[in-house]
Structure formats: structure tokens, C-alpha cells
Amino acid sequence: MGTNENRDRDAISDLSSLDDAVRRRLYDYVRTRDEPVGREEAAGAAGISRTLAAYHLDKLADAGLLTTSYARAAGRGGPGAGRPAKRYARTDEELSVSVPPRDYGLLAGVLAEAVAADDSGTVREAVAAAAHAAGRSAGGEDLTSALRGCGYEPATTAEGGVDLRNCPFHRLAREHTELVCWLNLHLVRGLLEAGGQPAGRAVLAPRPGHCCVVVDPPGPAGGAPGSGGLRAGSGKPAEGH
Incomplete structure (x- = not known):
């Protein structure tokens, strides 16, 4: 584990990736999606070419701001389906900077x-x-x-x-x-x-x-104030919160 100073220096370097307007648009789009995003989808959302989107998405992944995975498009499989496409999702890891260092x-x-x-x-x-x-x-x-x-x-x-x-x-x-x-x-x-x-x-x-x-939506679906408020069937709070 590094010192706070080293962690802040690394975080500053990683977060500087978001100074680029195109990368920020791509990141903001990916982080709002529930499922990993492909390059074509991200390119369309950001209004840029697929090649440019791939370059910037990979830079965001290199900085630790996005994670990557590979999957074929829905409904495509078997011989002739081609290679799985690279997909991107927001990371669960935090990046924060404190100057001077704080913990x-x-x-x-x-x-x-x-x-x-x-x-x-x-x-x-x-x-x-x-x-x-x-x-x-x-x-x-x-x-x-x-x-x-x-x-x-x-x-x-x-x-x-x-x-x-x-x-x-x-x-x-x-x-x-x-x-x-x-x-x-x-x-x-x-x-x-x-x-x-x-x-x-x-x-x-x-x-x-x-x-x-x-x-919950307005109406009788909401839990009663003062109760535990646990929705039926949801069980205990889940790991991976």
C-alpha cells in the first residue's frame, strides 16, 4: 500500500484523463449504463467515429476509470459469429484527490x-x-x-x-x-x-x-415511516453495494 501522497499523485494523473472533452462525454455515457457498452454504441452517443471512441475508451481503461470485458452481440454465436467485441463499464474503484493529503x-x-x-x-x-x-x-x-x-x-x-x-x-x-x-x-x-x-x-x-x-413511486407502495423499510423479497443488504 502506498502513502497518501503517492496515491494522490496517481489519482491526479488518472483523473486528468477527464480533462479531455471527448473522453468526458464517453465516460459520462458509460457510467450511466447498467450493462457494459460497446465501441459503436459509445461512439454514437458521443457523436464521434468508432475508431476515435476506441482510442479514448482504451485510454480511460488504462487510467483505471473504466473496466473492460469481451462479449458477442445478443443473438450472435457459433461459427461465423466473429470475435467477441470489447466492452466497457464504470469501475467500482474510487479515485479521489486531497491536497494536502487527508484520509x-x-x-x-x-x-x-x-x-x-x-x-x-x-x-x-x-x-x-x-x-x-x-x-x-x-x-x-x-x-x-x-x-x-x-x-x-x-x-x-x-x-x-x-x-x-x-x-x-x-x-x-x-x-x-x-x-x-x-x-x-x-x-x-x-x-x-x-x-x-x-x-x-x-x-x-x-x-x-x-x-x-x-x-418507490408515490402511493401505497412505499414502506411505512419508521419501519425497517425492507422491500419484500429483497433479503439482507447485499455485498457489492
Whole structure:
């Protein structure tokens, strides 16, 4: 493991890839997709040639901002199908820079360990209350903007709910999944209340690669405020949060 200074230097080098306008368009497109993206699809979305898209996508992958895989197009297989095409997806790894160096992740990990060591549950309830209050302070009438302001990537569903495509606390969630999901749930409920909406619309519905929380469409589908808010059949918060 390198020092904070070395990690920040590497991150600055990697993040500089996004200074290029074309690469930023490609990255922004890929990160909004649920499935890996092929070169032709990315090129069309960015309005550039496939060759240019391939060059910039590979540069983003080299910088650690995208991951790569290979797959044939749907419905194509067997002899004559050709080689699998290269595809790109957003990485789960974080890149962040702090000048001068800081390590807030270490502090968060220490605090999470302290919460886990409290068998009484008092500290966990205090975390929920603090997260709820933080959500109310950060919220407003525009739920989407409020969610983005807290680091989420919200996507409105066809039914009028909100899917959160990422967890702002992903690194911490790897080791303290249930605690972070609990915090997310009450933070989002606070955001909803701040906008005059029922807090119970925010429920736990864990899925790999997404935040454990979703916002159900308005109406009776939302969980009751004050309940655990676990959507039926979703089980415990999932690893890979």
C-alpha cells in the first residue's frame, strides 16, 4: 500500500484523463449504463467515429476509470459469429484527490468499527437520527438535485420511483454493509421529508452494483415511516453495494 501522497499523485494523473472533452462525454455515457457498452454504441452517443471512441475508451481503461470485458452481440454465436467485441463499464474503484493529503476513509472506518462494537444498538440509532437530520438539512423540493448533492446518481424509473445507481460510501460499505445501508436509508428518508414527501418511499432493496436504497413511486407502495423499510423479497443488504 502506498502513502497518501503517492496515491494522490496517481489519482491526479488518472483523473486528468477527464480533462479531455471527448473522453468526458464517453465516460459520462458509460457510467450511466447498467450493462457494459460497446465501441459503436459509445461512439454514437458521443457523436464521434468508432475508431476515435476506441482510442479514448482504451485510454480511460488504462487510467483505471473504466473496466473492460469481451462479449458477442445478443443473438450472435457459433461459427461465423466473429470475435467477441470489447466492452466497457464504470469501475467500482474510487479515485479521489486531497491536497494536502487527508484520509477521511480511515476516520470513517474507525467510527464504523465503534458502531459495530456497540451491542446495545444505541449508537446505531444515533447514526440513523444523525443521517435523517443531515438529509433534512440537505433536502429541498427537487429530490433529484438533493440526491445528487449528497453524492448519489439518481435515475427516475418508468413508474415514477428513483433508482440510485451508486453508493456514495461504497468503499466503507464493503466492510460495513448493513451499517452503511442503514445510514443511506435514513439519509434518503430525510431528503424526502425535506421535500414534503413521505419518508416511507425510501426502502431497502439491495442489488449488486447499486445503492441498497430505492425510492418507490408515490402511493401505497412505499414502506411505512419508521419501519425497517425492507422491500419484500429483497433479503439482507447485499455485498457489492
